[in-house]
Amino acid sequence: MTATLATAETVVAQNVFFYLIAAVMVIAALRVVTTSNMVHAALYLVVVLAGVAAQFILLGAEFVGVTQVLVYIGAVIVLFLFGIMLTRAKVGAEDGLSHDNVVPAILTAVLLLLVMGFAVVDFAKAPWSDGTLVIDALDRAPTTVEQVSDSIFSTYIVAFEAISVLLLAALIGAIVVARKE
Amino acid sequence: MTLAHFLAVNPPYWVETLTKIGIGLVAVLLPTGALVYLFLFKMMSFMQSRLGPMEAGPYGQLQLLAEFGKFLQKEDIFPSKADRFVFAAAPFVVLVSTFMLVLVLPAGPDTHFIDLNTGIYFAMAVSSISVIGILMAGWGSASKYSLLGGIRAAGQLIAYELPLVLSVVGVVIMAGTLNMKGIVAAQADFGVWFIIPQFLGFLIFLVAIQAELTQPPFDMPVAESELVTGYLTEYSGIRFLLFFIGEFATAAVFSAIGATLFLGGWTIPFVDANAEIMDYIGPLVLAGKMILIAFLIFWFRITYPRFREDQLQRLAWKFLIPLSLFNIVVTAIFKVVF
Numbered sequence: 001m002t003a004t005l006a007t008a009e010t011v012v013a014q015n016v017f018f019y020l021i022a023a024v025m026v027i028a029a030l031r032v033v034t035t036s037n038m039v040h041a042a043l044y045l046v047v048v049l050a051g052v053a054a055q056f057i058l059l060g061a062e063f064v065g066v067t068q069v070l071v072y073i074g075a076v077i078v079l080f081l082f083g084i085m086l087t088r089a090k091v092g093a094e095d096g097l098s099h100d101n102v103v104p105a106i107l108t109a110v111l112l113l114l115v116m117g118f119a120v121v122d123f124a125k126a127p128w129s130d131g132t133l134v135i136d137a138l139d140r141a142p143t144t145v146e147q148v149s150d151s152i153f154s155t156y157i158v159a160f161e162a163i164s165v166l167l168l169a170a171l172i173g174a175i176v177v178a179r180k181e
Numbered sequence: 182m183t184l185a186h187f188l189a190v191n192p193p194y195w196v197e198t199l200t201k202i203g204i205g206l207v208a209v210l211l212p213t214g215a216l217v218y219l220f221l222f223k224m225m226s227f228m229q230s231r232l233g234p235m236e237a238g239p240y241g242q243l244q245l246l247a248e249f250g251k252f253l254q255k256e257d258i259f260p261s262k263a264d265r266f267v268f269a270a271a272p273f274v275v276l277v278s279t280f281m282l283v284l285v286l287p288a289g290p291d292t293h294f295i296d297l298n299t300g301i302y303f304a305m306a307v308s309s310i311s312v313i314g315i316l317m318a319g320w321g322s323a324s325k326y327s328l329l330g331g332i333r334a335a336g337q338l339i340a341y342e343l344p345l346v347l348s349v350v351g352v353v354i355m356a357g358t359l360n361m362k363g364i365v366a367a368q369a370d371f372g373v374w375f376i377i378p379q380f381l382g383f384l385i386f387l388v389a390i391q392a393e394l395t396q397p398p399f400d401m402p403v404a405e406s407e408l409v410t411g412y413l414t415e416y417s418g419i420r421f422l423l424f425f426i427g428e429f430a431t432a433a434v435f436s437a438i439g440a441t442l443f444l445g446g447w448t449i450p451f452v453d454a455n456a457e458i459m460d461y462i463g464p465l466v467l468a469g470k471m472i473l474i475a476f477l478i479f480w481f482r483i484t485y486p487r488f489r490e491d492q493l494q495r496l497a498w499k500f501l502i503p504l505s506l507f508n509i510v511v512t513a514i515f516k517v518v519f
Contacts, residue, residue: 037264039264039267039320040267043267043313043317046313062297062298062299063298063299063302066299066302066303066306067302067306069306069307069309069310070302070305070306070309073306073309073310073313074306074309074310074312074342075309075339077313078309078312078313078316078335078338078339079339081313081316081320081335082316082332082335082336082339085316085319085320085328085331085332086332144298145298145299145302145359
């Protein structure tokens with residue numbers, strides 16, 4: 001896994017698997033919002049998140065991919081399922097899963113599309129890019145844990161500290177909400 | 182890969198992959214069978230002043246095959262109100278988690294499935310997938326006992342995942358790497374196995390895997406006297422067998438991970454860890470150390486009575502997690518000072 005992955009054959013294989021995984025993710029993501037059962041929606045979300053982890057690993061970002069599994073599949077989805085099963089554990093189709101807030105939903109979707117579209121277009125202008133939208137991750141060795149930790153604690157230290165404070169605030173908030181004496 | 186050495190050929194990719202899958206199956210099922218026979222059938226019986234299975238084969242050694250045949254020919258029953266797909270898929274989710282755990286275990290300098298940079302981190306991540314399988318089983322059965330068992334299991338596994346991961350962090354700080362082979366090499370360099378400097382971490386690790394495996398005294402999710410058998414209640418035949426294999430295979434794999442982290446993995450003291458011969462005796466050494474840790478797990482399992490749910494949660498959140506944080510701080514100070 002430590003060697004570079006850039007022979008012509010592996011690039012073809014990586015492209016094939018990228019589109020295969022992407023297709024599975026799109027179908028599962030559609031099922032998340034169209035299924036008529038809450039637990040099924042959460043389980044389809046597992047497929048989507050596992051697909052994200054697989055894409056990260058395909059791009060050589062092993063650490064991020066494993067973190068995706070540990071945090072999202074191992075913790076967030078488990079808490080989702082836990083919450084759903086404690087409150088409404090119905091087997092079979094459920095009513096009233098859709099709501100009428102169409103306008104805010106469309107606004108959010110358009111805003112998200114704009115931000116992500118800007119990120120993709122801006123990527124082509126980045127100093128390491130050759131002006132195309134092709135991510136040339138295959139030329140490099142996979143990112144190591146050392147590289148990730150070094151950049152977190154040097155380049156991105158301010159963002160890291162800001163997120164730490166945010167998480168601490170959320171933690172204290174959760175305790176305040178839960179402790180009603 | 183050792184096979185290439187051994188046969189003096191360079192097999193094509195698909196042959197190598199198929200061979201690895203075959204070896205992986207053996208590497209999971211053989212230790213699982215050994216643990217069930219040695220500890221669950223024999224040691225448990227001796228500790229309870231009985232002989233255990235004696236009829237099938239000498240000393241009942243073929244009892245496992247008999248059990249296997251029994252489960253295979255039972256009817257695969259689906260409860261009429263169950264969510265059929267979720268119910269059917271749940272045991273496989275648990276098994277996938279177990280088989281992915283084996284992937285990062287090294288059993289010699291060149292004997293491994295994949296040599297991941299993030300070895301132990303990967304193991305911690307995929308071990309948490311089994312919770313989803315258990316929740317699927319609990320919910321998909323459409324039975325209140327199953328649902329209660331599934332929820333109890335999820336609460337317990339989330340609680341004990343934290344001390345498990347935090348107890349491993351001490352070892353990672355000492356080794357300076359997440360790679361499993363790197364951790365083994367670091368122990369060879371350090372002089373003594375990490376069980377000596379990380380004894381507190383080892384104890385926390387043992388308690389945490391006992392709970393992660395839902396072995397007694399942490400078997401609240403399948404408490405027979407309260408919940409029939411928890412999330413397993415509605416399962417029979419092959420799917421029950423899959424859950425059973427998953428439980429004991431995970432016990433075997435976690436014991437092997439413990440042996441790698443704290444007992445030096447495939448290495449033997451005073452023998453060069455990278456000698457070529459270690460590729461062949463390494464797996465046996467690792468199996469021996471795995472049996473040693475599994476012995477401790479089953480010893481506790483047979484000796485202690487079941488915890489109450491609140492005692493179990495209090496032990497994790499108020500005792501083990503602060504203790505493992507303390508262990509990390511002390512280890513980090515020693516790492517910086519010396």
